[in-house]
Amino acid sequence: MELVLLEFPRAEFKGEIIAELARLVDAGTIDVLDALLIRKADDGSVEWVEATEGGDDDLARIVGEPAGLLAADDVDAVAEDLAPGSAVGMIIFEHTWARGLTGAVLGAGGRVLDWTRVPAVAIEELSRELEKEN
Template identity: 55%
Template sequence: MDGKAPVDLVLVEFSGNRFDGSVLAELERLSEQGTITVLDALVVSRGADGAVAWLEASGVDDRLAALVGEPAGILAAEDAEAVADELQPDTALGMLLFEHTWAGALAGAVRGVGGRLLDWERVPAAALTELADH
């Protein structure tokens, strides 16, 4: 993480705590292509009995641990606690922190010709849909 590319925190809810590996395979593909760099990940779950647990990437899956590398410690217990109360029973929430590696290369090219990035703002998909409907 060099501070030259935008970083996003993505929260994804999984009802029924079902995982088939397809999300992880897509993260691996994006990482291998240099599109993103996974900086950290946590999984927070609430069992059918209401008990809450959370795991760092290394405790979730060897493949996810390999994507994150050495535990960055950016996401921690307080992040898990912040979302745990919102989870319904038999639900899991994945927290993924990743850097837009592709954007860092673009920013470097801009700087290379004397330019500077003035602003970078995320436009929500719902806003784009609303604009397209008008």
């Protein structure tokens, strides 16, 4: 499972994120276990909405019944650093594609020793360095 925090300087959404999540779920790449949106108003007040409460039927379908992995404590921790007028989406998902790979490794008598995500920023930095060398 992974927890992903997505920050939006302006809390304006047009549906492209939900469409991409739906594509990934429908393709069997991920299962979204929980999701919520935190918004901080210009006056500093904080509002948070779980996926099934936001009135978006597509998001509610993607998440289904939330797993209860995200709660008020998570909202408080994120909202503290959130700039007024902005929003953060919190998504917990499982890589369903990894089930088959893990099963194959176990079936071959192996085990997964480590699974580390390399941040996109690190990949971009490495790409820039390699371009400089060439």
